Amino acid sequence: MNAVELKQANYTVNHAGAFSDFGNVTEGKLKGKIFLKAALSLTSMEVSLNNLPPGGEVPFYHKHLENEELYIFLKGQGRIQVDGEELDVFEGSSVRIARDGTRALRNTSASEDLHFIVVQAKENSLAQWAETDGVILEQPVAWEKVAE
Template sequence: MSGTNFSVVEAGSFSSLLSMSKDPIPGKNFLKEKLGLTGMEVSLNQLPEGGTVPFYHKHRENEELYLFIGGRGQFQVDGQIFEVREGTAVRVGPEGVRTLRNNGNKDLYFIVIQVQAGSLQQWVETDGVILEKPVTWSE
């Protein structure tokens, strides 16, 4: 579904990403094309128990924000290893060499948001506009 100022996709449950994902990486569902995103890339991710990202990577221009929403694992950036779990947020700059693994006893679920580093010129306090319009909902 979409309108002039919005688009909606049903991405499915996180627990079905491994079996339902048609993206090139199992367990990863990229949303840029599906939602027509113009300023970021977002992916929904499921990494099974014992799973690992089998390569290091970095970016030319984009920073990444990893939001962990279930399970636990370990993240590695520039050789530093730290624990991640539900509620952990990790920002990695473009040059940060990164990888992660699931060393927990259930699937690891996370969202990755990728955007050009240094591109944010406004945010909620400087970009948001509260409208003088009452909120209504149809039944």
């Protein structure tokens, strides 16, 4: 399901499928999680695509040795717990958690999956970002014509 679709010198493409189909996938300790590090040959971050079923939860607390995590919620509703404090999350919520933050997550819906993306990167390692790292090229953008 998580096979590399296309690998070129400057990009790799993976089509993991619909979040709603992740329920039977098991990568790591939980069902519903797909890691993209190997599939995309990632070198500076770990990214996972996640589907937590109605009433589901991460049944353990965890923290990280070096990586902060960014949770980006795409669909559903839940609660994330960080250092004992519980926060509501829903579509459009983003939560950054420092490496030492003790965390757990649950889906509070009785009928809807909770879809989210988690990005991990080494804490305090970001030295450049879009406005300081991006270079706008003078080359005009050209798209291939798509048949209608």
